[in-house]
Amino acid sequence: MTSPTPEKITVNGDRLWQSLMDLAEIGAYDDERTGLRGVNRLALTDADAAGRRQVITWMEQACLTVRIDRMGNIYGRREGTDPHATPVLTGSHIDSVATAGAFDGCLGVLGGIEVIRTLDERGITTRRPIEVGVFTEEEGVRFGTDMLGSAVAAGRLTLDYAHALTDRDGLTLGDELARTGSNGPTDVRLTPPHAYVECHIEQGPVLAEHNVEIGVVTGVQGISWQEITIHGRAAHAGTTPTHLRADAGLAAAQIIVHLRAMVDSGEYEGLRATVGHLIVHPDLTNIVPARAELTVDLRNPDDAQMARAERALAALLEDLEGSQPGLSLTTRRMAKTAYVPFDTGVQKVIAQAADDHALDHISLLSVAGHDAQEIAALCPTAMIFVRGEYDGISHNPREYSTPQACTHGVDVLATTCLRLANQD
Incomplete structure (x- = not known):
């Protein structure tokens, strides 16, 4: 019953x-x-x-x-x-x-x-x-x-x-x-x-x-995940002049700092940016990193502002490729969802x-x-x-x-x- x-x-x-x-x-x-x-x-x-x-x-x-x-x-x-x-x-x-x-x-x-x-x-x-x-x-x-x-x-x-x-x-x-x-x-x-x-x-x-x-x-809100791989050149930390280095670790640091600057600028209203995964290779104290792998997590409640942020990140990556001789970058889209x-x-x-x-x-x-x-x-x-x-x-x-x-x-x-x- x-x-x-x-x-x-x-x-x-x-x-x-x-x-x-x-x-x-x-x-x-x-x-x-x-x-x-x-x-x-x-x-x-x-x-x-x-x-x-x-x-x-x-x-x-x-x-x-x-x-x-x-x-x-x-x-x-x-x-x-x-x-x-x-x-x-x-x-x-x-x-x-x-x-x-x-x-x-x-x-x-x-x-x-x-x-x-x-x-x-x-x-x-x-x-x-x-x-x-x-x-x-x-x-x-x-x-x-x-x-x-x-x-x-x-x-x-x-x-x-x-x-x-x-x-x-x-x-x-x-x-x-x-x-x-x-x-x-x-x-x-x-x-x-x-x-x-x-x-x-x-x-x-x-x-x-x-x-x-x-x-x-x-x-x-919208979410964008990308994986970025930076290809540099391993070199001796003591003997290699700075201007001859292709330092993948430096490029990774520049990405992280630039993302924070984007958020702090207020130009992409509601933007949050996180690099939650970062590895450098060969990961040794006295060797300039030959490769760096990092992830970028972008979030924004406004799809138009998210698109602007992604374009700004893409422009930064393009600029980085020309910043050091021999440096190159590849990206892989991991996930992307719009505001729902x-x-x-x-x-x-x-x-x-x-x-x-x-x-x-x-x-x-x-x-x-x-x-x-x-x-x-x-x-x-x-x-x-x-x-x-x-x-x-x-x-x-x-x-x-x-x-x-x-x-x-x-x-x-x-x-x-x-x-x-x-x-x-």
Whole structure:
């Protein structure tokens, strides 16, 4: 016997928190810099495979029907009363960067499972099915392309392209899917859902600055990733005159300094630029670097300003080639996504759910990339942000959101999913 559909639902916060802490033990490590317990669960490593198995177990225990596609994306489905209705999809990812905390991505996945548990316990049926998704390689740190699983599911990238990507050891994503048993049999292209909603920690300080717990996310800013390889000439550090050097390390430093100057100039409003990976070769004290490899991460909420910044970077690289005899540069596009606005209708459902749970909220733009920006190409989409502590630090073992904040965010997720799943 089913219960009447309530106007709002609240989840079991203690159980949600325990799930987050249990998953955080998979791939856990002791971080020497912070003295804290961190998470290292890079996509399709043994740790990620173990995390996937645990999530699938939780899905099956919640009586979800589990399917896995050829990108390793995992979906757990709870049926609705209308066999012809398209589902409401929620979820995120469980892969991490090498120095992660317990919440990035995981809150959206485990929050989705907690929504299903709550609906089942209360005997609540929905017209539409509800699915919980786990997308492969959202972070992009191992195979060089972020939001990879969702981008293939949404059709922006091809399966062949994704399977051929390699990590720094030359291992392909396709082979690692097979090795870890993460390659499923189902088609990777998603049939457009009715709606997609993702709950995620903010990864920033805005909610804390406004002293509110819930963010209604209006969209995601544009992101550009490039890999730059600088070819110079190895030479003796003592005997080679400066004017005869082709110093790849110097050129790399000039790129980093120039990017910061671009940001500080204010000419590219909203621009953020980061060089997060830099290696010089042969990496010896008394040898002028023969080669340097670095990555450039550009972000901007305005596509026109992003294009200007990319042109300015290209002009700098062209100038650098002529700055030292024998110096040359090559670039490789790793990822590029434009600004993605979210659906105003789904935003209104989220905002109303927050109001009904008596939770203060604000609207804000996401400055980090998320699977939601890919799924937005298929269906009405929006996100719920949950407040983080310590200035919202993320991609760091200090990443933290309180049990109460996580519970409140998933309360909003549960009520939002319930209402979307009962729409005509």
